[in-house]
Amino acid sequence: MEKELRVSKIAEGTVIDHIDAGRALYVLRILGLTGAEGLTIAVVMNVPSQKLGRKDIVKVEGVTLRRDQVSKIALIAPSATINIIRNYDVIEKVKVSVPPLVEGLLRCVNPNCITNQPNEPVTSKFRVLTIRPLRLRCEYCGAELNHNDVVAQLAGGTK
Numbered sequence: 001m002e003k004e005l006r007v008s009k010i011a012e013g014t015v016i017d018h019i020d021a022g023r024a025l026y027v028l029r030i031l032g033l034t035g036a037e038g039l040t041i042a043v044v045m046n047v048p049s050q051k052l053g054r055k056d057i058v059k060v061e062g063v064t065l066r067r068d069q070v071s072k073i074a075l076i077a078p079s080a081t082i083n084i085i086r087n088y089d090v091i092e093k094v095k096v097s098v099p100p101l102v103e104g105l106l107r108c109v110n111p112n113c114i115t116n117q118p119n120e121p122v123t124s125k126f127r128v129l130t131i132r133p134l135r136l137r138c139e140y141c142g143a144e145l146n147h148n149d150v151v152a153q154l155a156g157g158t159k
């Protein structure tokens with residue numbers, strides 16, 4: 001028996017599907033949404049998924065994602081698909097992808113790294129070593145960031 005969870009369709013907005021189970025709230029924080037904006041938001045967590053075993057889904061009415069937000073979601077939810085909804089139809093479906101080099105989005109964890117020096121206008125650059133589990137290496141000092149470091153920086157504190 002297959003069970004399907006139905007969430008009412010949205011007219012205009014964005015559906016982020018195939019989020020790793022338990023990470024929907026990080027996605028909301030990346031989008032800067034708290035619920036106080038008055039937008040209709042549906043969050044579905046830990047539903048069965050063929051691809052991921054379990055997954056989360058976030059639906060937000062009236063919001064279109066910016067490029068930097070898509071890059072951040074890719075780091076936290078590398079299997080996510082982003083569906084753009086207009087008039088209740090999916091007009092665009094984008095699979096996020098983690099780039100081999102992440103520039104300007106993350107801070108190096110090494111306080112002595114050149115990218116953390118106030119007088120050095122150097123953009124941070126991290127080489128992606130592995131996606132699951134997430135590991136990145138600073139191009140300048142070799143310090144490594146893991147999933148918890150990235151979540152703390154992009155989704156604000158909670159590990």
Ligand SMILES: [Zn+2]
Binds near residue numbers: 110138139
């Ligand atoms: Zn560094």
